[in-house]
Amino acid sequence: MDNRAEVSAFLKSRRAKITPEQADMPVHGRRRVPGLRRGEVAVLAGVSIEYYTRLERGNLRGVSDGVLDSLAQALRLDETEREHLYELARAANTGPARARRHPKKTPVRPGVLHIIEGLRDQPAYIRNYRTDVLAANPLARALLCTVFEVEPANTSRFVFLDPRAPRFYPDWDRVAREAVGALRVAVDRNPGDRELSNLIGELSTRSSAFRTLWGAHDVRACADGTKRFLHPVVGELELIHETLDVPGDAGLCLTVYSADPGTPAADALKLLAASAATQSQADNAA
Structure with a gap:
């Protein structure tokens, strides 16, 4: 990613x-900007x-935390947006990240697998920051079939x-923005994650909706909330979800749905x- 262009x-x-x-702020005359x-x-x-113009041209090198805080307050950034600004400043001061290849799948520890398998009445799954689902209990697989x-x-x-996604998620617009x-x-x-960059490139190439949303430069951290599904077996349902980072496994998070x-x-x-x-009994008997 071009840091200056992103900033x-x-x-x-x-x-x-x-x-x-x-x-x-007072309003004087006709305005050409929204x-x-x-x-x-x-x-x-x-x-x-002059200094702000330099910042908006993408140059955050040497900018102090105090200036970043003042800028975040002036632009009314929320916590996630503020952290995004700080990450951009850190990247500007450390130079371009070298592309590095990560394993496509980070192994999920047996203890974590036991946790999600033990949640028999709640759909639960583990994903990485590339949104790959690495492990899921049977109810999560049934929900996200x-x-x-x-x-x-x-x-x-x-x-x-997937053309079925807007029907599967009745609130697809919100789900897409959060994603x-x-x-x-x-x-x-x-x-510097090459696989993540490849995913962004693939989605940008194949989805005009993704390109539009990516161009809006919104950042979100969705730790909890509700999500509606229109499931092919049980119809419409609205579930509560919680997403937690997995301790000791950087980049992995656990999502649990409940009602x-x-x-x-x-x-x-x-x-x-x-x-x-x-279905599982039928499969085992086959």
């Missing part, structure tokens, strides 16, 4: 999202317009390249578990 595009995209009214002007951001950050039809399973490829935002965080933390007891989603999960068990 420039990110700062411009954040500046464009803030109106003068939101920043309590958000704040460079000079207005400079005033809010407490730097000269369409994702697992293509091996190796990769949630980003499914979201953007792109998470990949941007992954690129921040692993700038409140007595809800239609809980009944659907029970039905899905029974269906998966029946």
Whole structure:
């Protein structure tokens, strides 16, 4: 990734999202930009317009933490966006990352596998920062059945390249934005990962939706929330999800879905578990 181009595009995209009214800035005359002007951001950050112009041209070399904090406050960056800005500054000061090849699959420790296998009533799976699904319990495989039809399973490829994804995820637009935002965080933390770069290139080449969202330069960290599915077996269900980093395994995270007891989603999960068990018995008997 070209660090200067990424810095420039990110700062411009954040500046464009803030109106003068939101920043309590006076409005004079006709404006040619949708958000704040460079000079207005400079005033809010407490730097000269010349200095801010240098930053927005992509040069973060030698920028202090104090300036980065002031810039983040001026642009109203959330925690994930602020960390993205700091990652860009670190990359600018350490030079271009050398491309490195990682193993396509990081082994999942037996103890972690026991954890997800023990969650019999909750879909649970392990993925890496490239969104490859490395391990899943039977209920997760049943829930994400369409994702697992293509091996190796990769949630980003499914979201953007499988024509069934918009139906499988009724809130596909939100799911897609979250997927792109998470990949941007992954690129921040692993700038020299060749397989990750190849994934971004593949999605950019094959999906116009991905190209558009990637060009928005949004970053997201989705640790929890709800997700709706339109499942081919049990129909529509809305599940709570939690995503946690796996201690001791950098880049791996555990996602667990659940439903409140007595809800239609809980009944659907029970039905899905029974269906998966029946299918497993049929497969073993074959």
